[in-house]
Amino acid sequence: xxxxxQSSRYLVKRTGEKVFLECxxxxxxxxxxxxxxxxxLGLRLIYFSYDVKMKEKGDIPEGYSVSREKKERFSLILxxxxxxxxxxxxxxxxxxxxxxETQYFGPGTRLLVL
Amino acid sequence: xxQVMQIPQYQHVQEGEDFTTYCNxxxxxxxxxxxxxxxxxxxxxxIQLVKSGEVKKQKRLTFQFGEAKKNSxxxxxxxxTTDVGTYFxxxxxxxxxxxxxxxxxxxxxxx
Numbered sequence: 001x002x003x004x005x006q007s008s009r010y011l012v013k014r015t016g017e018k019v020f021l022e023c024x025x026x027x028x029x030x031x032x033x034x035x036x037x038x039x040x041l042g043l044r045l046i047y048f049s050y051d052v053k054m055k056e057k058g059d060i061p062e063g064y065s066v067s068r069e070k071k072e073r074f075s076l077i078l079x080x081x082x083x084x085x086x087x088x089x090x091x092x093x094x095x096x097x098x099x100x101e102t103q104y105f106g107p108g109t110r111l112l113v114l
Numbered sequence: 115x116x117q118v119m120q121i122p123q124y125q126h127v128q129e130g131e132d133f134t135t136y137c138n139x140x141x142x143x144x145x146x147x148x149x150x151x152x153x154x155x156x157x158x159x160x161i162q163l164v165k166s167g168e169v170k171k172q173k174r175l176t177f178q179f180g181e182a183k184k185n186s187x188x189x190x191x192x193x194x195t196t197d198v199g200t201y202f203x204x205x206x207x208x209x210x211x212x213x214x215x216x217x218x219x220x221x222x223x224x225x
Contacts (some may be wrong), residue, residue: 103159104159
């Protein structure tokens with residue numbers, strides 16, 4: 001069974017804080033993704049990575065950065081959290097042939113920025 | 115950019131009624147995937163359609179891929195309370211290794 005874990009289910013931070021969201025997958029997947037989910041807006045891609053140390057911007061990368069130092073781990077960083085980054089953050093992974101493989105999602109981190 | 119539109123955004127039905135959600139892409143898709151997210155949960159893969167005009171069934175769920183590979187639908191026959199959740203379609207963005215998700219259809223059911 002593919003397992004994608006995220007470091008926290010719930011997180012409360014203050015405006016201006018640096019926030020790290022960690023994601024780990026145990027299936028040796030090449031591709032990893034970070035999404036945010038907001039009511040009525042579906043899943044919006046923030047960043048993705050198709051290899052170690054590789055990263056690509058998604059649709060809404062502003063205010064975020066990522067790090068992929070190891071294949072199994074993909075981190076999302078909010079350099080200076082703002083209230084409009086309050087959201088549900090979902091990590092996902094997939095095999096290299098992503099278009100023929102499913103994306104496996106982690107349980108999500110619900111972030112509240114005060 | 116590529117867009118995947120999904121309607122309706124919300125649907126409330128009585129248990130036992132049928133339910134359908136529709137997905138339309140601005141471009142031709144090589145495949146389309148469907149995911150289900152239970153309340154408080156995360157999206158879980160349901161199925162992938164690849165061929166033009168393809169129809170696949172999973173028990174009471176019927177998935178269709180349009181002839182032009184630009185639209186898809188998910189139909190649930192005789193809904194049950196276990197069907198509650200948000201259903202997303204997703205298609206690959208040409209030339210990039212990512213999926214574009216529809217906004218999702220949230221299904222609620224009156225028992």
